[in-house]
Amino acid sequence: MKTPVLPEWFSQPVDNPPGPKPREGRRFGLPIRKTLAELAEALAREMSSPSQTNSWLGKIEPRAKIVGILMLIFGATLVHGLGAQMVLLGITLAAALSIGLSPRQLGRLWLGVPLFSLAIILPSTLNLVTDGRTALTLWHLGAGIHIGSWNLPEAITITASGLLSAGRFLLRTTNCITLAFLMVSSTDAPVLVNAFRRLGMPKAFGMILTMTQRFLVVLLRAAEEIHLAKLSRSIGGSSLRSEQKWVGAGIAILFRRSYRLGLEVNYAMVSRGYDGDLRVASVPGLQIRDGLWVAAAGGLIALLIVWERFG
């Protein structure tokens, strides 16, 4: 074999490399790395924690817990009034605090998904979508303006009925999300998947849920590794925008790598006997308190519906 000969530039002095000088005193790449690391860490820890799984809700038999929570979620979609929704939210919030969820955890939850829902529902508050009494005038257009055959109103306004339906939608979403979060935070992920399967969820869904949870951790770890490898070869600083651009461009590479890793995780699970049904340590059978929990959930929804219709 021929002895490799290093090129001349390889031995250039390190204090005078070719190319533009990097900007001094500039930290780079840290926000993205921090985000990836925190996400991977949070997913690796799973959503549940011992303080919640040992709480009163954590001790409810998982199948009974799922049935009760699903009844409450279904109920949240049935009740229309803001009052009934507010009562349900108050009870859900009290339950969340009683199982040890911190206001910070709830705040993060509510900042994410309900805000996204708000962004979706906001256009429906305008008189362009929902007619009604004007609550706030946003923009005077003047008379006779039209787009094609569509005649625009003289002013774009937020209507009271639009605000009411947006509030209802937002409260309903917040209730459903908080209830779902109560369920996942008070139950270990494998126990939850196992309970869904015992309730008749098809095997393929259980397998997808199990693998998705494992895959997300692997995906984020692979992203962090790729980003670290890039950082180790970055000499000059780069802006957050160019870092974000790089993340976008790297998605394909990341997908390929995480697919391979995900496949390895699947092999490792199958090799130890996983056949699509995730078995967990024995869960105690149904007890009286589980029946009481389901009855309480059903009773609460019935009360809210009766109060709304006849109250």
Added chain:
Amino acid sequence: MTEPIFEVRNIHYSYPDGSEGLSGVGFSIAGNESVAILGANASGKSTLLNLLDGLCFPNRGEIIAFGKVLTEESVETPPFSRQFRQQVGFLFQNSEAQLFNSTVEEELAFGPLQLRLPAGEVERRVNDALRLLEIENLRDRPPQKLSGGEKKKVALASILACAPRVILLDEPSAGLDPRTQQWLIEFMAELRHAGTTLITASHDLSFVAETSERALILSEDHRLVYNGPAGEALSNLDLLLSANLVHAHTHIHDGKPHLHPHLHEIWHEHHPHNK
């Protein structure tokens, strides 16, 4: 020699992209053997282990494990599927992929739980495996936060909790510090004494010299070019050179370069005629 555990009959394997993985490979492995699968990078060692573990299947030829042909159907149909998974353990090269639970305890319980062992038995096995590998202090730790050596120990413990008769090890010494490597060599010897069959894929010749009695050598064109005693294989420099397991190494002595075969990590002496 005892009954064969694995009989591999003229198998051919191609990857989904059409590239060749293995070509006409055949051998058999008996109980309580310690066999090394040697080969250069991309020669098909890991693929062969995957095939032996019923994780993928040959395009042609067949693999018989415990007297039954390994097919997608047979490894998914009870009772053979459960017996097979219980009897064959796989230590993956990438511990990161192998450790997917949130704590070490859950990791160790995963296999026995999937094999439907009773709760008391699962707990006993988890405790015993933790004690055996001296990792009781790691019980509640997330596997992702452990060092490379600790991860390897947890991965091994998670397999041992299933009490397998055969353990497939993919590059087990890769990334381990010398002390953990020595510990692994001694642990593998203990497993041999207990009657476990060990099949190790590696290109670390010094590790293989200490752990395996028989060697299977795969060439770079994915064929089996040697099946015999490991000692003989490791002293056959022409064979090792042709399989790219050693390379001609350049040295400069007294200002003159010279070439000679170089065994990684095996000490060699220079004589005047080498110059």
